[in-house]
Amino acid sequence: MQNRMMNFVPPVSRDRVISQFPKCYNPQACLQMKDDWNSKAKTACKERLAKHQGWDRLKMSKAVVVGDLNVGKTCLINRFCKDAFDRDYKATIGVDFEIERFELSGLPYSLQIWDTAGQEKFKCIASAYYRGAQVIVIVFDMADINTLEHTRQWLVEALRENEPNACFIFLVGTKRDLLSAEELKRTEKDAVKMAAEMNAEFWSVSAKTGENVQEFFFRVAALAFEDAILKELEDESSPSRVGRGELLDLRYTVRIQARPAVTGTPGETQADTFSRVGVSFKAALPLAVERQAVMGRYLHRCG
Ligand SMILES: Nc1nc2c(ncn2[C@@H]2O[C@H](COP(=O)(O)OP(=O)(O)OP(=O)(O)O)[C@@H](O)[C@H]2O)c(=O)[nH]1
Ligand SMILES: [Mg+2]
Numbered sequence: 001m002q003n004r005m006m007n008f009v010p011p012v013s014r015d016r017v018i019s020q021f022p023k024c025y026n027p028q029a030c031l032q033m034k035d036d037w038n039s040k041a042k043t044a045c046k047e048r049l050a051k052h053q054g055w056d057r058l059k060m061s062k063a064v065v066v067g068d069l070n071v072g073k074t075c076l077i078n079r080f081c082k083d084a085f086d087r088d089y090k091a092t093i094g095v096d097f098e099i100e101r102f103e104l105s106g107l108p109y110s111l112q113i114w115d116t117a118g119q120e121k122f123k124c125i126a127s128a129y130y131r132g133a134q135v136i137v138i139v140f141d142m143a144d145i146n147t148l149e150h151t152r153q154w155l156v157e158a159l160r161e162n163e164p165n166a167c168f169i170f171l172v173g174t175k176r177d178l179l180s181a182e183e184l185k186r187t188e189k190d191a192v193k194m195a196a197e198m199n200a201e202f203w204s205v206s207a208k209t210g211e212n213v214q215e216f217f218f219r220v221a222a223l224a225f226e227d228a229i230l231k232e233l234e235d236e237s238s239p240s241r242v243g244r245g246e247l248l249d250l251r252y253t254v255r256i257q258a259r260p261a262v263t264g265t266p267g268e269t270q271a272d273t274f275s276r277v278g279v280s281f282k283a284a285l286p287l288a289v290e291r292q293a294v295m296g297r298y299l300h301r302c303g
Contacts, residue, residue, distance in 0.1 A: 012103040015214075022218040026188070029195035029202035031168060031223060037105060041229040045105035060099075060110040061224040064130050066154045067139035068147045069118030072174035075207035076139065077115050080217045085208055092117040094125035102221050109225045111135075111217075123157075130161035134224050135168045142173040142187045142204065148194060155198055168223050169200035172216065177206040 021037050024030035036042075065073045074092050078084050081098045096115040101108065114133075116126035130136075136158045140147040151171060159167070173191050176184060188204055195202040201219075205212040 012101050012108060016101060017103045018218050018222055022215060022222050024201055024219065025203045025212065025215070026192060029171070029192045029200065031201040037222075038226055038230065040233065041226050042105065044229055044233055045107055049106045059108065059225065059228055060112060061134040061221075061228055062112045062114065062132055063135035063137055063220060063224070064114045064116060064133045064158060065137040065139060066116050066126075066130070066158050067118055068141070068150050068154075071118060071139045071141040071144075071147050072207055073118065073139045074115050076172065076174055076205065076213065077113055079207040079210055079213045081113070083210075085210075091119055092122070094122050095129045100217070100221075102225070104222060104225045109221065109228075111221050111224065113217075127157060127161065130158050133158070133162050133167055134227065135170065135220055136162070137170045137172055137220070138198075138200070139172045139174055140191075141175050142184070142191075143175050143178040145187065145190070148173070148187075148191060151194060152198070155200075168220070168227070169198055170216075170220065171195045171198060171200040171202050173202070173204045174207060176204050176211060177208045 021035060023035065024032070027033065037045075065077060067073055069091060070089055074090070074096070075085060077098060078086070081100060092115055094117055098113045098115070100111045100113060102111065103109070114129050116129065117123070136155070138151045138154050138158070140151050142148075155169065171191060171194060173187065179187060184204070188202075191202050191204070194200075203212060203216045203219075205216055207213060
């Protein structure tokens with residue numbers, strides 16, 4: 001009975017089923033131009049489905065959302081996750097997160113969406129959560145052009161905690177409902193230039209009206225999912241060999257500040273891994289906190 005309860009996976013809601021590969025917003029600032037799934041990934045998904053097999057590991061990617069205060073990060077996430085919009089500004093303190101479950105190519109997939117504080121005084125808390133992101137979403141307010149200028153610095157800070165080539169970068173302009181058609185055209189042109197400089201994909205959205213919000217998150221989920229599948233296939237075809245021929249299951253690999261990557265072996269706890277390589281578990285605390293935060297909710301909002 002207990003076993004059955006533990007294996008129960010609630011169904012994905014119908015509006016989170018992604019069957020067509022989502023398109024980019026503007027072909028001039030687009031991470032991938034193709035209009036269908038990668039053929040290798042597609043075949044792998046079909047095979048797993050036919051065998052009634054899921055993926056060995058839970059497919060979950062982490063997206064961190066950064067940008068100046070008041071640009072609309074929380075509203076963007078709330079529009080997608082709760083279909084709600086709040087006119088009043090309530091600063092995020094530290095971090096907040098949501099987990100959204102999708103079905104892509106018939107397989108389950110979850111996206112952790114980390115909402116961070118834009119206020120300078122909370123940056124030290126928020127930046128501890130940047131690490132391990134597959135997706136970096138940099139948000140600016142299209143009605144306040146200074147916030148576009150600041151996106152360069154946000155990217156530098158987010159990449160400091162991540163492998164530059166391991167992340168998809170999205171540049172998102174919010175509050176498009178506040179701009180005239182002429183202003184929108186001008187601002188989008190500037191944003192496309194910035195996105196090209198950052199190697200990012202540009203999106204223009206409104207959390208107030210909901211315009212392009214779902215399309216944006218579907219695109220994020222699809223690119224991250226496909227990338228996760230391809231990486232899994234790569235891992236399966238070339239398991240790392242260490243020592244006297246033992247096979248290493250790459251369960252988790254974490255970076256601890258200036259140290260090289262530390263890789264866990266099967267059956268080992270994170271604490272064991274760190275003591276084996278001579279790193280105090282305390283040094284890895286932000287990661288442990290992050291794990292706990294995923295299990296329980298870690299909401300910090302001021303009213
Ligand atoms: N008109 C309009 N207003 C918006 C939109 N998105 C957000 N706002 C408003 O902008 C203000 C700031 O929104 P938040 O989402 O709280 O901003 P934030 O980026 O999370 O701010 P921090 O948590 O301090 O970093 C609020 O008053 C929102 O109502 C939008 O698409 N259109
Ligand atoms: Mg916020």
